[in-house]
Amino acid sequence: xxxxxxxxxxxxxxxxxxxxxxxxxxxxxxxxxxxxxxxxxxxxxxxxxxxxxxxxxxxxxxxxxxxxxxxxxxxxxxxxxxxxxxxxxxxxxxxxxxxxxxxxxxxxxxxxxxxxxxxxxxxxxxxxxxxxxxxxxxxxxxxxxxxxxxxxxxxxxxxxxxxxxxxxxxxxxxxxxxxxxxxxxxxxxxxxxxxxxxxxxxxxxxxxxxxxxxxxxxxxxxxxxxxxxxxxxxxxxxxxxxxxxxxxxxxxxxxxx
Numbered sequence: 093x094x095x096x097x098x099x100x101x102x103x104x105x106x107x108x109x110x111x112x113x114x115x116x117x118x119x120x121x122x123x124x125x126x127x128x129x130x131x132x133x134x135x136x137x138x139x140x141x142x143x144x145x146x147x148x149x150x151x152x153x154x155x156x157x158x159x160x161x162x163x164x165x166x167x168x169x170x171x172x173x174x175x176x177x178x179x180x181x182x183x184x185x186x187x188x189x190x191x192x193x194x195x196x197x198x199x200x201x202x203x204x205x206x207x208x209x210x211x212x213x214x215x216x217x218x219x220x221x222x223x224x225x226x227x228x229x230x231x232x233x234x235x236x237x238x239x240x241x242x243x244x245x246x247x248x249x250x251x252x253x254x255x256x257x258x259x260x261x262x263x264x265x266x267x268x269x270x271x272x273x274x275x276x277x278x279x280x281x282x283x284x285x286x287x288x289x290x291x292x293x294x295x296x297x298x299x300x301x302x303x304x305x306x307x308x309x310x311x312x313x314x315x316x317x318x319x320x321x322x323x324x325x326x327x328x329x330x331x332x333x334x335x336x337x338x339x340x341x342x343x344x345x346x347x348x349x
Contacts, residue, residue: 095160099142100135102160105168106149110292111244120148120285148289150296166237167222174221175247185248187214191224191232192240193315194306238303260317269316284322291320 107117114132118125121144131137137145139153146153170178178185183206190200197215201208212230219226225233242248265272279287298318305313 095157096135098160099157100132102156103145103149104132106151106156106239109168109239109241109244110149110295112149112288112292116285116288117145117148119281120289121145122282148292150289150293166240167235168237168240169243170221170223170246172243172246175243177217177221179247179251181214183210184214184217185251187211188218188223191215191218191234192236194234195310197230197232199310238299257319260319269314287322291322295320 107113114128115125118128121128121141131141143153146156149156178188186204187200187206197208197211200206200211206214212226215224215226215230215232218224222235225235227233263270263272295318
């Protein structure tokens, strides 16, 4: 695979990992979807266009090029079947999250109710899934790319959504380092695309700060959740007050013939 192919392949992975389609990209760039598809198919982009796409994804072009060169053979996601295996065992999922955050075995065993033997057994399962390589001395090497993430609609995200989201939002958000903000606006299509690009940049910044923090001892790091969400929405109490469109019945919502 040549350098251009690697870069285009990386762009496609980043689009997929962020749930962004060619249509979304076209809207953000002010192009037609067909034009974007042609450029990807032909692998021909102007330098300015590559910079624009990289920035929309929350990266500089240099960062994308570096990532394309370094992470070609590393995992960017697990398969759905692999995620199902991980999420089927809460202890395995716990160890997976810990090692992705570069915890040592001693840290895991000292914090959670797992014996060293149980922890090593779960690390061996993660090794079979290729998420890590278990080295002599029970050392761990991650096999994931910098943009590794759980599948957007996969089993692990579903688990955290069902098991953790409500608990996360019931917090008071009153302590130092905590913030909960909610805003509502009426946006055009182009404005929505720009806002989505800003959210992607914020996610990337959060990831960069996470990487910087890994150099500090575990005792100085705190597990931190960041929730970003945006969709077309109106509070149900307002929706119930909307006038029914002409020719419909309020009780059924079906057209009168």
